[in-house]
Amino acid sequence: MLAFEQSLPMLLYQTLDRVLPRFRAIFKQFGLTEPQWRVLRTLWEREHVALSELAGVTLIPAPSLVGVVDRLSRDGLVERQRSATDRRVVWIQATPRGSALEAQVRPLVDQVYAELEASVDPALWTQLLTALKAFNREAGNSEQQPDAA
Amino acid sequence: MLAFEQSLPMLLYQTLDRVLPRFRAIFKQFGLTEPQWRVLRTLWEREHVALSELAGVTLIPAPSLVGVVDRLSRDGLVERQRSATDRRVVWIQATPRGSALEAQVRPLVDQVYAELEASVDPALWTQLLTALKAFNREAGNSEQQPDAA
DNA sequence: TCGAAATCATTCACATGTTAATTAATTCAT
DNA sequence: ATGAATTAATTAACATGTGAATGATTTCGA
Numbered sequence: 078m079l080a081f082e083q084s085l086p087m088l089l090y091q092t093l094d095r096v097l098p099r100f101r102a103i104f105k106q107f108g109l110t111e112p113q114w115r116v117l118r119t120l121w122e123r124e125h126v127a128l129s130e131l132a133g134v135t136l137i138p139a140p141s142l143v144g145v146v147d148r149l150s151r152d153g154l155v156e157r158q159r160s161a162t163d164r165r166v167v168w169i170q171a172t173p174r175g176s177a178l179e180a181q182v183r184p185l186v187d188q189v190y191a192e193l194e195a196s197v198d199p200a201l202w203t204q205l206l207t208a209l210k211a212f213n214r215e216a217g218n219s220e221q222q223p224d225a226a
Numbered sequence: 227m228l229a230f231e232q233s234l235p236m237l238l239y240q241t242l243d244r245v246l247p248r249f250r251a252i253f254k255q256f257g258l259t260e261p262q263w264r265v266l267r268t269l270w271e272r273e274h275v276a277l278s279e280l281a282g283v284t285l286i287p288a289p290s291l292v293g294v295v296d297r298l299s300r301d302g303l304v305e306r307q308r309s310a311t312d313r314r315v316v317w318i319q320a321t322p323r324g325s326a327l328e329a330q331v332r333p334l335v336d337q338v339y340a341e342l343e344a345s346v347d348p349a350l351w352t353q354l355l356t357a358l359k360a361f362n363r364e365a366g367n368s369e370q371q372p373d374a375a
Numbered sequence: 376t377c378g379a380a381a382t383c384a385t386t387c388a389c390a391t392g393t394t395a396a397t398t399a400a401t402t403c404a405t
Numbered sequence: 406a407t408g409a410a411t412t413a414a415t416t417a418a419c420a421t422g423t424g425a426a427t428g429a430t431t432t433c434g435a
Contacts, residue, residue: 081267082283084339086249088358089242090285095365096235101423110390110423118230129413134231136239141391143415148390165400165413190233197364205357209237212354215346216244250393259393259420278383290421292385297420314383314430381432391422402411 096193103185107178108152112137112145114182117171120155121179125170127160154178245342252334256327257301261286261294263331266320269304270328274319276309303327 081087097111104114115135119126123134128146132139146169149155154175160166194202230236246260253263264284268275277295281288295318298304303324309315343351 081271083355083359085342085355085358086242086245087285088355088362089238089245091362092358092365093235093238094285095362096238099366100235105424112391122230127413128415136236136243138392138394139414140393140416144391163401163413167414193234193365196366197361201357201360201364204353205361206232206234206237208350208354208357209234209241210232211350212346213237213240213244215350216241217248217342217345254394261421276383277385287422287424288384289386289423293421312383312431316384377433377435379432379434382430384427384429386427387425389423391420393418393420395417397416398414400411400413402409403407404409405407 099189099193100186103182103189106185107182109178109182110145112141113149113154114186116142116145116149116169117154117175117178117182120169120171121176121183125158125168128167128169131169149175248338248342249335252331252338255334256331258327258331259294261290262298262303263335265291265294265298265318266303266324266327266331269318269320270325270332274307274317277316277318280318298324 082091100114101111104111109117112135115137116131119131119134126134128142129139131137131146132142135142137145146155146157150157153172155169155171158168158170160168231240249263250260253260258266261284264286265280268280268283275283277291278288280286280295281291284291286294295304295306299306302321304318304320307317307319309317
């Protein structure tokens with residue numbers, strides 16, 4: 078008799094629905110989608126990143142990421158480059174055009190994020206972020222112990 | 227200089243990534259996807275629901291929901307029926323086969339949900355759900371006040 | 376009551392998510 | 406050194422998400 082709307086997954090979806098549209102409105106002004114933003118946001122910090130690592134950082138599954146990078150590449154915002162030492166690896170890096178976007182998009186995004194934070198009780202904001210981090214650390218660590226001892 | 231991985235959206239995605247795979251493993255046994263589960267889960271409680279209302283309850287946007295219902299209908303789990311009083315409205319209801327799934331799927335889902343809850347500190351679980359509910363109530367109520375006074 | 380505006384479902388075009396399979400390259404034990 | 410596992414990226418097939426537009430109906434004000 079779990080209240081469906083009050084279940085953890087539905088609450089998470091609901092929160093995302095509250096939060097994401099504000100950011101997407103910004104991205105749209107620059108012809109970006111939210112996953113594309115996540116990729117660029119990462120590349121602005123890391124110079125060049127292997128696709129598999131990029132998938133891990135952005136939480137975009139590799140098969141999806143291939144397409145995201147395809148379109149970013151098509152639009153001249155990122156470039157692929159085969160690693161010389163391990164030719165299985167593909168490095169992704171922002172182009173000058175891709176890098177230049179940071180100065181335009183970041184301020185707007187940071188602004189909206191600040192407004193979002195300001196729209197709730199400070200204690201609630203802290204409690205929510207703290208709880209999410211703790212949960213992501215603790216949850217479901219009950220099936221990979223065979224190697225621990 | 228917001229830590230990207232520690233931002234609210236990324237934390238929410240991370241939590242979903244922790245939680246959903248366990249449930250999807252169950253759904254797969256019955257040939258269901260997670261959105262399809264959400265629709266059935268709703269119809270088990272509500273007899274028949276207009277598509278637009280179903281979209282609201284399941285948090286599935288209407289254009290997506292049309293396809294979800296198409297496939298559930300194709301598989302004989304739900305049925306469409308035009309409202310007689312308002313012919314714009316389409317009622318969705320579970321078929322006998324769709325209803326029968328509840329007895330098989332629900333116990334497994336409830337079990338996994340209970341295990342998930344049990345995998346973290348009880349206080350953390352409460353704090354997380356409480357914070358999410360409060361946030362969804364409070365966040366971003368700063369732009370629809372013109373009619374309040 | 377008639378026509379403009381609103382509503383509901385759907386379609387369209389495109390982007391992304393999900394799983395399994397595939398291909399090329401590398402690692403590793405023998 | 407060589408062939409069986411591993412690993413990285415990609416492809417394939419399908420389902421869903423996103424935003425704008427469409428078509429059929431209903432509502433409502435002039």
